[in-house]
Amino acid sequence: MTDTLREPTFLILTALAARPQHGYGILRDVEEISSGRVRLRAGTLYTALDRMSSDGWVAIDREEVVDGRLRRYYRLTDLGAARLATEVERMRANTRAAEQRLRARPIGGTA
Amino acid sequence: MSELERRYRRLLALYPRDHREQHGEEMIDVLVAAGGDRTRPGWKDVADLVWGAFRLHLRRMVAGGVEPRDVLAIVSLLGPIAVLAGATESLHELAWWVQAGALGGMPVWQQTPDAPMWVVWLAVAVLVVCRQRVAAAVGAWAGTIGLVLVATVSERSWSWAYADSGWVLLGALTAVALTLSPGPVRGRELAGRAPVLVLGAAVVVAVAIGVLGYRETVAEAACLVVLVVGAVVAAGAGSRAGRRAALVLLVPVMTTMIEALLATIDAFRPNDTVTALLFYGPPLVVLLALGGLLPRGVARRPDEPLT
Numbered sequence: 001m002t003d004t005l006r007e008p009t010f011l012i013l014t015a016l017a018a019r020p021q022h023g024y025g026i027l028r029d030v031e032e033i034s035s036g037r038v039r040l041r042a043g044t045l046y047t048a049l050d051r052m053s054s055d056g057w058v059a060i061d062r063e064e065v066v067d068g069r070l071r072r073y074y075r076l077t078d079l080g081a082a083r084l085a086t087e088v089e090r091m092r093a094n095t096r097a098a099e100q101r102l103r104a105r106p107i108g109g110t111a
Numbered sequence: 112m113s114e115l116e117r118r119y120r121r122l123l124a125l126y127p128r129d130h131r132e133q134h135g136e137e138m139i140d141v142l143v144a145a146g147g148d149r150t151r152p153g154w155k156d157v158a159d160l161v162w163g164a165f166r167l168h169l170r171r172m173v174a175g176g177v178e179p180r181d182v183l184a185i186v187s188l189l190g191p192i193a194v195l196a197g198a199t200e201s202l203h204e205l206a207w208w209v210q211a212g213a214l215g216g217m218p219v220w221q222q223t224p225d226a227p228m229w230v231v232w233l234a235v236a237v238l239v240v241c242r243q244r245v246a247a248a249v250g251a252w253a254g255t256i257g258l259v260l261v262a263t264v265s266e267r268s269w270s271w272a273y274a275d276s277g278w279v280l281l282g283a284l285t286a287v288a289l290t291l292s293p294g295p296v297r298g299r300e301l302a303g304r305a306p307v308l309v310l311g312a313a314v315v316v317a318v319a320i321g322v323l324g325y326r327e328t329v330a331e332a333a334c335l336v337v338l339v340v341g342a343v344v345a346a347g348a349g350s351r352a353g354r355r356a357a358l359v360l361l362v363p364v365m366t367t368m369i370e371a372l373l374a375t376i377d378a379f380r381p382n383d384t385v386t387a388l389l390f391y392g393p394p395l396v397v398l399l400a401l402g403g404l405l406p407r408g409v410a411r412r413p414d415e416p417l418t
Binding site for chain 1: 134136137138139140141142145155156159160161162163164
């Protein structure tokens with residue numbers, strides 16, 4: 001059985017799903033995806049990237065030097081994409097179940 | 112370099128070296144970009160970076176990326192030296208008889224039955240330093256089997272199951288390392304600076320403390336500390352293989368702690384077999400669990416050298 005992804009991990013994988021991104025881009029995208037609710041910091045991001053790279057979920061896509069600083073882009077690997085898809089399916093199943101239960105709930109509820 | 116960047120760099124110094132080399136500059140880029148007009152890191156950033164550094168250090172301590180043959184190569188170099196710390200008790204006995212001026216009347220077989228084995232191990236250590244690996248391996252096996260036999264047939268029968276278990280186990284692991292690993296020459300390439308000298312000095316100091324402060328709690332604790340520091344520095348605290356090799360070298364420290372722990376349990380008198388299991392089992396489990404003998408974690412793909 002696959003463990004549930006923690007939210008920062010889920011959001012980082014989501015941020016990388018459409019295109020490779022550099023560290024700062026991931027931080028901003030995670031904030032946007034979560035509607036400002038989740039604001040990752042660099043320490044958390046790079047600890048997560050370290051683990052995800054060990055698991056083979058992300059990989060370095062390319063490196064650039066911008067204004068004399070190194071900018072490294074990360075991409076989602078096929079393994080990472082499959083893991084994200086599994087998590088999405090799990091969440092979708094939970095959401096469906098919740099919707100069905102809510103629809104079955106008597107109007108007004110019980111006291 | 113701005114003041115903000117300088118402060119962030121100080122915080123990044125907390126991270127594992129390989130992580131700093133791989134990600135340090137891009138982390139600085141991200142931190143400075145996210146820092147805006149600030150002149151010093153906010154407390155949340157500081158806490159986040161310190162926590163991240165702690166987690167990465169922990170991950171490197173207990174997880175993957177280590178070639179077991181490299182670990183054993185370091186053990187093959189340093190194991191014979193570390194084993195010599197086991198001679199402390201015999202040397203204490205010898206010192207007592209010398210001090211009493213009665214060395215000639217000392218009943219060697221009763222007081223220091225294992226003395227010949229420590230001489231064998233000293234020879235093994237010399238052979239390793241002189242790069243005579245095959246002879247050293249033969250000596251290590253002889254020294255290990257000898258420790259068990261001597262303990263079994265002498266008045267300290269079954270001491271190999273508890274008091275001497277750490278030395279027997281370390282001796283056996285050293286013999287395995289000398290037999291199967293790439294050997295002490297490779298170990299010297301992988302270990303810390305001047306490994307033989309560092310560990311040799313630590314063993315001499317630990318033995319001296321042990322002899323002078325025999326059965327005194329503070330002295331015994333000091334011995335353990337000296338051995339731990341010596342093993343970690345000599346094996347190479349900066350490398351994963353070095354840290355795991357240090358773990359193997361510290362098996363006698365583990366068994367000493369088990370002995371101290373069991374001594375606190377009143378009326379606990381297990382039979383010899385259970386005793387042997389209690390002293391040999393946990394160190395082997397620790398070595399296996401923490402990757403001292405086998406690799407752990409997911410192997411990194413060569414095209415993804417992220418950390």
